[in-house]
Amino acid sequence: MNKINRIFKSGINALIRNALLSVATITVITVTVFFISFFYLSNIITREIIDILEDQIDVSIFFKSGVSETDILTLRQELLSQAEVKNAEYISAEENLSRFRDRHLENPVISQSLDELEGNPLGGILNITAHNPEFYSSIVDYINNSPQQSLIFKLNYFESRPLIDKAEGLFSMVKKSALILGAVFVLLSILISYNAVRLAIYSSKKEIEIMRLVGANNWFIRGPFLVQGLIYGILGAILAFLLFIILTASASLRLEGFLPDPGILTYLKNNLWTLISVQFFSGIALAVISSYISIRKYLRV
Amino acid sequence: MIKFKNVYKIYPGDFLVLDDINLEIEKGEFVSLVGQSGAGKTTLIKLLIREELPSKGKIFWGSEDITKLHHRDLPNLRRRIGMVFQDINLLSQKTVWENISFVMEVAGRENEEIENEIPELLKIVGLEKCGDKFPHQLSGGEKQRVALARALAHQPDILIADEPTGNLDILSTWDVIQLLLKINEFGTTVILATHNKDIINQINKRVVTLDQGRIIRDKEKGKYSL
Numbered sequence: 014m015n016k017i018n019r020i021f022k023s024g025i026n027a028l029i030r031n032a033l034l035s036v037a038t039i040t041v042i043t044v045t046v047f048f049i050s051f052f053y054l055s056n057i058i059t060r061e062i063i064d065i066l067e068d069q070i071d072v073s074i075f076f077k078s079g080v081s082e083t084d085i086l087t088l089r090q091e092l093l094s095q096a097e098v099k100n101a102e103y104i105s106a107e108e109n110l111s112r113f114r115d116r117h118l119e120n121p122v123i124s125q126s127l128d129e130l131e132g133n134p135l136g137g138i139l140n141i142t143a144h145n146p147e148f149y150s151s152i153v154d155y156i157n158n159s160p161q162q163s164l165i166f167k168l169n170y171f172e173s174r175p176l177i178d179k180a181e182g183l184f185s186m187v188k189k190s191a192l193i194l195g196a197v198f199v200l201l202s203i204l205i206s207y208n209a210v211r212l213a214i215y216s217s218k219k220e221i222e223i224m225r226l227v228g229a230n231n232w233f234i235r236g237p238f239l240v241q242g243l244i245y246g247i248l249g250a251i252l253a254f255l256l257f258i259i260l261t262a263s264a265s266l267r268l269e270g271f272l273p274d275p276g277i278l279t280y281l282k283n284n285l286w287t288l289i290s291v292q293f294f295s296g297i298a299l300a301v302i303s304s305y306i307s308i309r310k311y312l313r314v
Numbered sequence: 315m316i317k318f319k320n321v322y323k324i325y326p327g328d329f330l331v332l333d334d335i336n337l338e339i340e341k342g343e344f345v346s347l348v349g350q351s352g353a354g355k356t357t358l359i360k361l362l363i364r365e366e367l368p369s370k371g372k373i374f375w376g377s378e379d380i381t382k383l384h385h386r387d388l389p390n391l392r393r394r395i396g397m398v399f400q401d402i403n404l405l406s407q408k409t410v411w412e413n414i415s416f417v418m419e420v421a422g423r424e425n426e427e428i429e430n431e432i433p434e435l436l437k438i439v440g441l442e443k444c445g446d447k448f449p450h451q452l453s454g455g456e457k458q459r460v461a462l463a464r465a466l467a468h469q470p471d472i473l474i475a476d477e478p479t480g481n482l483d484i485l486s487t488w489d490v491i492q493l494l495l496k497i498n499e500f501g502t503t504v505i506l507a508t509h510n511k512d513i514i515n516q517i518n519k520r521v522v523t524l525d526q527g528r529i530i531r532d533k534e535k536g537k538y539s540l
Contacts, residue, residue, distance in 0.1 A: 015424070015425065016419075016422075019419050026407075026408075026412075027407055030407050031407065217407075219403075220405050220406065220407065223403045223404075223405060224405070224416070224420075225388075225389075225392075226363065226365065226392060226397060226403070227392065227397065227416070227417045227420070227464065227468075228389045228390075228391075228392035228393035228395075228417060228420055228421065228468065229389060229416070229417075229420040230386070230389040230420065231386075233419075233420050313385075314365060
C-alpha cells in the first residue's frame with residue numbers, strides 16, 4: 014500500500030511539475046479521443062440513417078379490383094413466412110379508395126368521376142418491406158410464381174428497381190467508406206498520441222537511467238509514468254467528452270433537416286453511455302499503453 | 315570483498331579499454347583509481363555497478379560473480395552501492411529531500427525511517443536548510459553534496475565516486491573529499507576515481523594507477539604518479 018501511495022504521489026508530482034508538457038500531451042490525447050468518438054458515433058448514425066432509408070424502400074402489390082380480402086391476406090401470410098420479408102402492410106380496397114380521395118380532394122373532376130362510378134374501382138394493396146434491399150428481387154420472383162399472381166394488377170418493383178439498385182450500391186459504399194476513413198483517421202491520431210507520450214517520456218530519459226543506477230526496480234520507475242498516463246487518459250477523455258457535447262449541440266441545429274428524424278442529439282442521448290465508455294477506455298488505454306511501451310527501452314540500463 | 319579476475323573490456327571496433335585487470339579491494343578500504351582521461355577508470359566502475367558487462371573475465375562481490383546476475387537482480391546489487399557521478403546525476407524534477415528519499419523508498423524503507431534519517435544525512439553534508447530546493451537552485455558543490463547524501467541513504471557497503479570533484483571549485487572539492495574520508499571512517503569502503511593530483515597526494519591512501527586499460531601500479535599509501 015505504501016509503495017502504491019508513493020508511486021501515485023510521485024506520478025502526480027511529476028505531472029504538475031512538468032505542467033507545460035502535461036498540457037501538450039493531454040491536448041493531443043483529447044483530440045485523439047475526440048476523433049475516435051466522432052468516428053464511433055458517426056458510424057452508428059450512418060448505420061441508423063441507412064436503416065431508416067432502407068425501411069422507406071418497399072415493393073407494393075396492387076391487386077385487381079374485386080379481389081377478396083381472404084386471397085390478399087393468404088398471400089400476405091405466405092410472404093411473412095419468408096425469411097427475407099420484414100413486413101407486409103395490408104391496405105384494404107376501401108382504405109385505398111379513401112386515401113385516394115383524400116389525396117385528390119382539391120381535384121373536383123376526380124372526385125366527381127369516382128362518385129359517378131358504381132362500386133370501388135380500386136383493389137387492395139400489400140406494401141412489402143425486406144430486411145435488406147438485396148432481397149427484393151427474390152421476393153418479387155416468389156410473388157410472380159405464386160398462385161395469386163393472376164390477381165395482381167401491378168407490381169411497382171420494376172418501376173422502382175433502378176432506384177432500389179442505386180440505393181443499395183450507395184448504402185454499401187457509404188458504409189465501407191465511413192469504416193475505412195474512420196479507421197485511417199483513428200490510426201493516424203493514435204500514432205500522433207503515442208508520439209506525444211513518447212516525447213514526454215523521452216524528456217525523462219536521463220532521469221529513468223539515474224533511477225535504474227541508484228537501484229530502483231522497473232515497476233518503481235514505470236509506476237509513476239503509468240499514473241501520469243492514467244491521468245492524461247482520464248483528463249483527455251473528460252475534455253473530449255465536453256468538446257464533443259458542445260460541438261454536437263451546435264451542429265445539431267445546422268444539420269436539422271439534412272438528417273432524418275430523430276436528429277443527432279437523440280442519437281447522442283441513446284448512445285451516451287457507450288460513448289462515455291469508448292472515450293474513457295480509448296483515452297486511458299492509449300495513454301497507459303503508450304507510456305508502457307515508450308518507457309521500456311530506457312529501462313535496459 | 316571485491317575481486318576483478320582477468321577482466322577485459324573491448325568495445326566494438328576492437329577498441330580495448332580494459333586489459334587483463336586483476337584487482338582486489340577489501341572491506342573498509344579507501345582506494346583511489348588514478349589515470350589520465352581514457353585510462354579506463356570509468357569503465358571499471360561501470361562494470362562494478364553492472365552498467366556494462368566485461369568482454370571477458372569475472373567480477374566477484376564476496377563469492378558472487380556479478381557478471382552472471384540477471385537484469386531483474388541488478389536493483390539489489392545497486393542498492394548495496396552508493397554512487398556519486400562526475401555529472402552529479404540528481405533527479406532534476408525532484409527536490410533535494412525527494413532525491414534522497416527516492417533511494418530509500420526503492421529500498422523499501424518505511425516513511426518514519428525516511429523522515430528521521432534525511433535530516434541526519436543533510437546535516438552530514440551541511441545542507442540542512444536545502445531540503446525543499448530543486449537541483450537547479452543549488453551550486454555545483456551543493457549538488458555534489460546532495461549526491462553524496464543520496465549515496466549514503468542506501469547505507470551502502472561500498473561508495474563509488476567517479477570524478478566527483480571534476481566540475482567543482484577548490485573549496486567544494488575539499489568539502490567533498492573530507493566527506494568521503496569521513497564516510498570511510500564510519501566503515502564504508504570508498505572507491506574514488508580521479509585525476510586530481512593534489513587530492514591523491516594529500517589523502518595518503520591506497521592508489522591504483524591505470525594506463526591504457528592496464529593496472530601499472532598498486533600502492534598502499536601511494537602518491538600520484540603516471
